[in-house]
Amino acid sequence: MAGRVVLITGASRGIGAAVARRLAAEGDTLALVGLEPDELAKVAADCGPEAGWWEVDVTDTAALGEAVAEIAERYGRIDVVVANAGIAAPGFSRSMDPAVWERVINVDLFGVWRTVHTTLPHLIDSKGYLLLVSSLAAVVHIPGLASYNVAKAGVEALGNSLRTELRHLGVKVGVAHLTFVDTDMVRGVDEHPVFGKVRTGVPLVSRVYPLELAVDKFARGIDRRSRVVHVPGWIGVMKVFRSLWPYVVEAGSRFSVPKADRAALADIEARGRAASSRASGAGGLADSEIAVAAARKVAG
Template identity: 55%
Template sequence: MGTWGPPGISGKVVVITGAARGIGADAARRLARAGAKVALVGLEPDELRRTAQSCGPDATAWDADVTSWDQLNAAVGGIVEHYGGIDVVVANAGVAPTGFIRSIDPAAFERTIEINLLGVWRTVRTALPHIIKSKGYVLVVSSAAALIHPPALAAYTASKAGAEAFGDSLRAEVKHLGVDVGVAYFSWVKTDLVTSADSHPVLGKFRKAAPGPASRVYPVEKVGQAVVAGITKRSRVICVPSWLNNLRRFHGMLPAIVEKANARATARADREMIADVEKRGAEAASRLTGPGGAAAQAAKTVATASETLKESATTTSTENA
């Protein structure tokens, strides 16, 4: 594994997706204070620019949906033109829906996979030539959910497990090119995403009733510190809390343990989720949580409308030919 000794990450260009708020924003501010030049990529223009402004004069904001090749290429191209290159990319953008597999809105499930897994792939692929050139570092933000596989979070768990596997494969592929790859595993973090999930009439109380430390929420500041330390050390693994690293050694056994520990609560929450869907509809009961989730859904709506207009224009053109 490579290292960035003193002065560490000072002067390095760090691209962070999902940087408008939460983990991405906190890490960006800390990296900027350490002397890094941070390029923030996200969907919430006003919030993104406020965060960039709080990072100092070397920080920039770039509007992009991580599921869009065109928008990512434009953002990365602009970043490289502005800074001269990229040393680090943090694939952090992510959303979480609420719901059980048999009752969740299919659109919410699939949008989660699209952002949390395909968005990671598209972000990394777009930035990778520049990371290879600088012999830099890639950080893929996975989750404790990739290890524990809790009920009511199938879309999130599947996407984050996929992100973990993607990061592991990438690490082996680019090691000989001088590039290091880290995978981050975080438990519940006090962000808008988790706060919004906790306000859900079913998922909130279900999550809080999880046994032992599984229900604890960690301050975003602790995660931001871990991200900065991990990038500085070009770490292979970043975990908050630290005991998650021990779970990695035997997480193949964890699904059965989680299933048994949550059996009664899961059955009750499943029934309540069905009732909630019947009351509010699948879309409302399953929607992506937090402002970031709302922005992601809005971006999908705009993209779909744009595609519909293109198809309509093509059809009209053909009919008039």
């Protein structure tokens, strides 16, 4: 078995799938974790005969633990973990579906924590590398994505804490910060009748960068076991001045948010709160179906 054994969550689509394909092409062995089994199988087929896939919801601690145990048993080790699974659900906190708001936190923050907790014993054994996927949203908190902002800020804090906690054990920890990259999730946000206009109206985040840029940055960061990965590089400069950005966002949103707030209420009235608040993109739809099924099971 050549190269490293790399476990990636959220590997069905987008950045997770593209990074998996790149690393496989460079000789690594991929363990793919995510929803949408048909998509996972396609990505695994592209990653070579040694690649495997596991259909797992990262909010299910037991299922995730079982998958990690199977991966470790199958390959004998885990060298790299990319905690990438995430969703985004646009909406203002006062009016969007509270269950969806909380689901974003559960997937994007607690899902990362569960991934860390279940894989860490294997990374300690291999003195491996852990990359947590945060976002520019941890630094610049644009309106209409509060739950996403909160989750990604938490991921950054978790990564910074783990980096110090694990250094003496030989495990390196990186945190990736991305602006908007051309993925299904971002396209889904832009298709929202209200919040697509909110995002594209904010100069700092109006541009969508090509997926290949993120793949290059991630692959290089994993190779170097980097402490940070910035997509694009100017995010590193923005982090230095992070105390200023709330004032910039507040000033820039002074007139647009009241208008968007009224539009959001009208959209909820027209389409219903569930449709207006749903997580974005094909991956978001798959996650919504999982969440609804789980809620029905709990309800009996």
